[in-house]
Amino acid sequence: MVKSPILQQRLRNQRLVGNGLPTPTDVVSWLGAVQAQDYAGAKWGLGLRGQSFTDQEVDCAFDEGRILRTHILRPTWHFVTPADIRSFLSLSGPRVQAFNAYYYRQYGLDARQLVKCHATIEKALRGRRFLTRSELATTLATARIEASGPRLAAVVMHAELEGLICSGPRRGKQFTYALMDERVPRTRVKSPDQVLADLTRRYFTSHGPATVKDFVWWSGLTVAQAKAGMAAIAGDLRPLQNHTLTYWAIANGDRALRPRASTYLLPNYDEFLIAYKDRGEVVTHRRAVSYRPSLDDPPHPVIVDGLLAGSWRRVTTGSSLQVKVRLFAPLAATRQQRELAAAGRRLSTFLNLPVALAMS
Numbered sequence: 001m002v003k004s005p006i007l008q009q010r011l012r013n014q015r016l017v018g019n020g021l022p023t024p025t026d027v028v029s030w031l032g033a034v035q036a037q038d039y040a041g042a043k044w045g046l047g048l049r050g051q052s053f054t055d056q057e058v059d060c061a062f063d064e065g066r067i068l069r070t071h072i073l074r075p076t077w078h079f080v081t082p083a084d085i086r087s088f089l090s091l092s093g094p095r096v097q098a099f100n101a102y103y104y105r106q107y108g109l110d111a112r113q114l115v116k117c118h119a120t121i122e123k124a125l126r127g128r129r130f131l132t133r134s135e136l137a138t139t140l141a142t143a144r145i146e147a148s149g150p151r152l153a154a155v156v157m158h159a160e161l162e163g164l165i166c167s168g169p170r171r172g173k174q175f176t177y178a179l180m181d182e183r184v185p186r187t188r189v190k191s192p193d194q195v196l197a198d199l200t201r202r203y204f205t206s207h208g209p210a211t212v213k214d215f216v217w218w219s220g221l222t223v224a225q226a227k228a229g230m231a232a233i234a235g236d237l238r239p240l241q242n243h244t245l246t247y248w249a250i251a252n253g254d255r256a257l258r259p260r261a262s263t264y265l266l267p268n269y270d271e272f273l274i275a276y277k278d279r280g281e282v283v284t285h286r287r288a289v290s291y292r293p294s295l296d297d298p299p300h301p302v303i304v305d306g307l308l309a310g311s312w313r314r315v316t317t318g319s320s321l322q323v324k325v326r327l328f329a330p331l332a333a334t335r336q337q338r339e340l341a342a343a344g345r346r347l348s349t350f351l352n353l354p355v356a357l358a359m360s
Contacts, residue, residue, distance in 0.1 A: 002262050006209050006240065006247055006281050007306035013206055013249065014272055016264060020051040024061040025081055032202035033088065034079040035274050036069050039175075041267030041300065042079060047350040048264065055351050063169035065183050070166045071157050074220045075100060082184045086163060087195045093161045095220050100157065107151040109158070117145055117155050118164055122179065130168035130176035193232065196221075200229030201236070201250065207275050208249025209240045217277035245278075263339035264303040265312055265323065265347055273301060273308070283308050302327065304336055320354040323347065327359070 002008045011017040014031070021027045027046045028034055036042035043058040061067050068085055072078045073092050080088060104114070117140065124131060124139040131139065133156060140147040140155070147155050156177070159165045168178030190198070203215055210218075216226045230237060230248065240247040266272060273279055284307055299311035302325060310327035323344055331337050341357065348355035 002306040004281055004306060006242060009209050009240075009249055010207070010272065010281075011262070011306060013208055015049040015206075016272065017262070020049055022051055022053075023066075024050065024053060024058045025066045026050075028067050028079045029081045029083065030202075031206045031271055032080075032084070032199060033073050034271060035076060035269045036079045037077045038268055039069070041269060044267045044347070044350060045270045046079070048266070048270075048346075054349070059170070062167070065167075065169070065178075068166050068183070069175075071096065071160045073218065075157065083187070085166065085180070085184055086187065087190050088199060089161065089163050090189070091192065091195045091199060092220050093163070095222075097158070097161050099220075100154065100161075103150075103154055104158065107154050109151070109154060113145070114155070114158055116143070117147070118159055118162070120145060121155075121159055121177075122164060125165065125177065125179045125182075128178070128182050130171070130178050132171065132174045132176050136177060196225065196229040197232040200226070201233050203275075204230075204233075204237060204248055205250040207271065209247030210249070210276060211245055211247055211278065214276040214278065218275045262303075262305050263336055263343055265325075265340075265343045266301045266303055268300050270301065272303065282306065299326075302340075304331065304340075320356065321348070321351065322356050322358055324358050324360045 002011060008017075015021060015027070021030055024043075024046045027049045030049075034042055034045060043055055046058055047053065047055065058067075062069070065082065067079050067081060069077050069079055070085065072080055072085065072088055073096075075096055104110075109117075120140055120143040121136060124136065133152065136156065137147050137152050140152075145155075156165070163180050165177045166180045166183055168176035168183065170176065199219060200215070203218060204210060207214075207218065212223065212226055212230070215221075215230075216223055219226065221229070233250070236250050237248045238251065240249065264272075273282060276282075282303070299313060301308055302310040302312055304310075309329070309331075310325060312323050312325045315322040315324060325340070331340065344355050344357040
């Protein structure tokens with residue numbers, strides 16, 4: 001069983017333990033933002049925190065714009081809800097733009113060039129025309145703007161961070177872009193202090209217990225901003241001391257959560273790992289230190305009793321899926337073996353595919 005009080009609370013607050021949330025939108029809203037450069041993996045991360053929705057239902061929510069995918073907290077993709085995207089971008093966008101400034105200069109993207117890029121993209125997408133990245137590249141080339149490879153990625157990310165574009169519906173397996181003003185209804189703009197307090201509350205409610213450094217890493221904010229956000233909600237934060245570190249959390253008020261198994265086949269970049277600067281609570285086995293998430297043949301983490309216990313990979317064979325599991329050490333308890341098998345069945349239900357576990 002999970003022994004660390006910090007991990008017990010994290011599993012509960014992240015909704016990996018207890019009652020799942022009804023819809024993909026509810027999960028994303030609860031977590032604030034969900035790292036999502038691996039789209040398939042991020043969908044499974046939502047499913048693990050849901051009551052019973054499927055992979056297909058997450059696709060539907062994405063295509064209908066009930067969840068969006070864009071660059072928002074750090075220079076990587078996240079899922080975020082339409083209700084949050086504008087306010088969170090107003091806070092984090094300038095920080096990520098400042099981080100990216102060096103790369104914009106490297107690719108010759110000065111202010112004048114970027115204005116031209118934005119005008120060209122806006123015209124091409126106007127009227128709910130959803131274009132893929134390669135189609136945007138063609139559009140920019142027609143306007144005599146060189147945009148390919150990393151330069152194209154920089155142009156598109158800049159437009160996302162400025163709130164010009166966000167994800168559109170998929171076209172087959174391809175992602176498209178949409179004008180944010182046509183995809184996201186305009187709402188009342190919150191003050192910067194309100195946005196900061198909201199983001200801070202959301203993080204420590206759904207990801208706590210966590211340290212100040214954890215919050216800075218996840219949010220992309222400065223230490224000063226993070227501390228200001230924590231000061232704004234100080235009355236609700238509760239400290240938890242562990243050795244020399246102070247962790248903070250907000251009680252979610254649900255004391256009757258139904259326990260679930262504590263063994264999980266998590267996706268790479270899952271919030272349970274990626275949302276913390278210090279992962280020492282989870283990564284304790286000597287062989288776990290070498291674990292690194294990757295988009296190239298990604299090793300997904302196996303979590304047993306709250307700890308990183310190994311990795312797994314998916315191999316699709318026709319209409320079924322083989323899950324190859326590699327553990328750092330054999331499972332000691334029969335309970336853990338049963339829970340690992342149950343985790344495979346849960347993935348099978350989510351994907352609506354037969355899943356076979358194979359130990360390697």
